[in-house]
Amino acid sequence: MNDTKATKGTTKSATVRRLLVRDGGATLEEMIVATGWKPHSCRAFLTGVRKSGDAVIKLERTDGRTAWRVANQAEAEA
Numbered sequence: 001m002n003d004t005k006a007t008k009g010t011t012k013s014a015t016v017r018r019l020l021v022r023d024g025g026a027t028l029e030e031m032i033v034a035t036g037w038k039p040h041s042c043r044a045f046l047t048g049v050r051k052s053g054d055a056v057i058k059l060e061r062t063d064g065r066t067a068w069r070v071a072n073q074a075e076a077e078a
Helices: 012-020 028-035 039-051 073-077
Strands: 056-060 066-070
Touching: 012 028, 012 039, 012 066, 028 039, 039 056
Parallel strands: none
Antiparallel strands: 056 066
């Protein structure tokens, strides 16, 4: 029997989560490039992350671009 499921860590969702936990988070463009998703799908994924109980914070990078990052416990409580 051939298992066609992607192994844990190689899914598009896992890829975006890895981007979101970086110090600088991820911009919409970075999520699109990494996954091939449309902008509305990336935004919907962020909503799903929030609904799963993780705090997602919106950042403005030094270059003026908006990014999102999964907050650590201390940031989520602040």
